[in-house]
Amino acid sequence: MVDNLRNLLSKEQVSVNETILEQHSQDESYHQTATPDVVVFPKTTEEVSKVLAYANDNKIPVVPFGRGSSLEGHVIPYDRGITVDFSLMDKIIDIRPEDLLVVVQPGVTRTQLNDALAKHGLFFSVDPGADATLGGMVATNASGTTAVRYGVMRDQVRDLEVVLADGTVIHTGNLAAKSASGYHLNGLFTGSEGTLGCFTELTLRVYGIPEFETAARAVFDTVDEAVAAVTSVLQVGIPIARVELVDEESIRQVNLHSETDFAEKPTLFLEFHGNEAGLKQDIEFTTELMNDSGCKEIIFESDTAARNLLWTARHNLAYAYIHANPGKKMMVTDVCVPISALAGAIHYAREQITAFDLTGGVLGHVGDGNFHAILMVNMDDADEVRRANEFNEALVMYALNKKGTCTGEHGVGVGKQKYQEIEHGAAYVVMQQLKRTLDPNNILNPGKIVKVV
Numbered sequence: 440m441v442d443n444l445r446n447l448l449s450k451e452q453v454s455v456n457e458t459i460l461e462q463h464s465q466d467e468s469y470h471q472t473a474t475p476d477v478v479v480f481p482k483t484t485e486e487v488s489k490v491l492a493y494a495n496d497n498k499i500p501v502v503p504f505g506r507g508s509s510l511e512g513h514v515i516p517y518d519r520g521i522t523v524d525f526s527l528m529d530k531i532i533d534i535r536p537e538d539l540l541v542v543v544q545p546g547v548t549r550t551q552l553n554d555a556l557a558k559h560g561l562f563f564s565v566d567p568g569a570d571a572t573l574g575g576m577v578a579t580n581a582s583g584t585t586a587v588r589y590g591v592m593r594d595q596v597r598d599l600e601v602v603l604a605d606g607t608v609i610h611t612g613n614l615a616a617k618s619a620s621g622y623h624l625n626g627l628f629t630g631s632e633g634t635l636g637c638f639t640e641l642t643l644r645v646y647g648i649p650e651f652e653t654a655a656r657a658v659f660d661t662v663d664e665a666v667a668a669v670t671s672v673l674q675v676g677i678p679i680a681r682v683e684l685v686d687e688e689s690i691r692q693v694n695l696h697s698e699t700d701f702a703e704k705p706t707l708f709l710e711f712h713g714n715e716a717g718l719k720q721d722i723e724f725t726t727e728l729m730n731d732s733g734c735k736e737i738i739f740e741s742d743t744a745a746r747n748l749l750w751t752a753r754h755n756l757a758y759a760y761i762h763a764n765p766g767k768k769m770m771v772t773d774v775c776v777p778i779s780a781l782a783g784a785i786h787y788a789r790e791q792i793t794a795f796d797l798t799g800g801v802l803g804h805v806g807d808g809n810f811h812a813i814l815m816v817n818m819d820d821a822d823e824v825r826r827a828n829e830f831n832e833a834l835v836m837y838a839l840n841k842k843g844t845c846t847g848e849h850g851v852g853v854g855k856q857k858y859q860e861i862e863h864g865a866a867y868v869v870m871q872q873l874k875r876t877l878d879p880n881n882i883l884n885p886g887k888i889v890k891v892v
Contacts, residue, residue: 440499441477444521447489452480452527463504463514463522467569469768469818470512470853475502475522482527484600484608484639491637491882492606494521498880503633505545505575510771511852513579513632518885523637525574531555532640540597540614541645545574545638561645564589567848568754574638579850580630584750587673587806588680588712589646591848593629600640601628604878614642627873632850633884635877649712652680653722654746657707657729657737662686662789662801665705666782668732669805673778675728677721681710682806683753686789689760689800689813696759697752702736707805708753710746756802757813764798764815772831773855774838775809775847787837788812795826809847851888859889 444453454460455477464474481487494501500520507514516522529546536559543552550570552563565576567583575581577599582591589595598612611624628635659665662684669682685693690703707729711721722739729737740746761769776784788801792812803810812834816827835845835858845851845858860867870889874881881891 440497443493444477444479444490447493448479448481448486452482454478454480463507463516463524466507466509466512466514467769468510468512468854469770469816470515473515473517473519475516476519478522478524480524480527484602487523487602487637487639488606488608490521490523491602491604494882495605495880498882500885501882502884503574503578503637505572505578506548506570508569508571509575509579509852510773510849511846511854513850513852513884513887515853517853525572528639534559536561538614539645540642542640542642543573544640545572547573549573549576556645557648560648562648563643563645565592565595573641573643577629577638577641578632580848582804582809582848584681584683584753584804586804587682588678593626595644596625596629596641597644598642599625599628599638601636602639603636604880604883608639612642630850632852632887634874634888635883650714651712651718651741652746653711653718653739653741654749655709655737655739656701656749657709658702658735659705659707659733660735662705662785663782664733665707666785666805668707668729668734670778671728671732672725673806675724677725678713679709679725679806680712681708682804683708684785684803684805684810685753685756686801689756689802692759692763692800693752693756696762697755699752704735708749760800760813760815766817767815768818770814770816770827770831771849772812772814772834773809773846773849774834774843775807776838776841776843778808780841780843781805781808781810784837784841785810788834791830791833795830797827797830807847808843853887856888856890
């Protein structure tokens with residue numbers, strides 16, 4: 440197999456080096472690792488097509504790999520085979536300021552793209568925290584802190600170049616802002632986690648950099664008050680760009696890690712984008728609504744450095760927990776519920792962390808009902824692992840009972856696979872049929888999202 444792949448590509452693009460294999464055996468999750476047989480580094484769509492056609496003919500599993508920042512075991516090759524690393528396909532092909540579009544290869548990272556867009560007065564909106572590749576972000580339908588204003592990854596995709604299991608290359612869309620033609624393949628492939636095809640080119644929507652940006656930190660005595668404040672802001676239509684809830688325990692971790700001195704109470708991190716006059720009105724109205732909901736303190740930051748400090752502290756929260764708990768692995772839950780059920784769900788999560796005697800906190804993008812519990816788990820302690828898994832399942836079932844979902848943004852991978860049939864019912868059978876049609880030999884990231892036999 441290795442010799443054949445080197446004939447298709449080149450010797451330098453095909454690796455069986457133990458360190459390289461180990462690097463591709465895991466993501467940032469707690470899931471069991473597994474090494475591929477070989478890692479390939481294609482540079483072109485044609486090379487990806489050749490690899491997939493060869494793998495399909497020989498029924499060899501293929502797992503796409505971006506940066507390995509996923510959280511549910513998406514890129515772990517449990518059936519070994521070929522890992523396709525897209526790090527060499529990292530070119531920004533075309534920036535189209537007039538169309539507010541950009542065409543990129545899948546290995547381009549979010550930060551790399553925004554650095555290139557800045558000179559055009561543009562930015563890419565989806566911010567999952569990690570500097571993930573855009574191909575990986577499309578594969579998991581990533582979102583993050585700005586989704587409440589700009590939408591999730593699926594909302595940004597205009598067209599995808601996809602290599603199917605047999606090596607066929609297709610495009611799923613076009614450059615038009617809307618279309619009523621054919622099935623919505625952009626939506627089908629976005630979030631498919633490498634189970635239906637490999638992305639080799641992405642056409643994505645971008646936005647003009649706002650004239651003004653202001654961040655804020657609002658402190659409350661209770662989570663209920665904080666969620667009530669968010670609900671009020673959303674109901675009156677204030678176009679808030681980010682709104683994050685961080686619970687008391689998580690604020691404590693932020694202070695320890697980032698050397699901040701935030702009040703250790705439930706806190707909302709907010710950000711507003713707009714023009715100067717409109718922003719002033721939004722801030723005044725938001726302050727009034729926050730105070731009506733019991734806000735104890737609200738501090739606004741318009742200085743760029745101060746705003747960056749605020750969001751850096753929020754984005755580094757996961758690492759704050761990791762550094763404070765050496766020897767433990769991070770388990771991050773990821774449910775999303777209707778806004779009306781959010782306060783109850785967060786209360787339930789906090790109560791269950793205590794009931795299961797676990798170390799962790801609650802945070803989330805509460806403007807869209809998506810929140811996380813970060814747990815630090817000793818994977819060598821079977822009882823602690825059991826309790827963490829039981830907590831995760833209890834939280835998922837709570838969300839599903841509220842007509843929510845088992846994953847708001849992290850994706851299914853292997854960690855959330857067991858909930859797919861429960862959540863989707865008869866639609867799960869349709870998903871299996873789609874998988875069999877597009878990948879009849881089940882070579883594309885087998886064992887992820889749906890199980891087929």
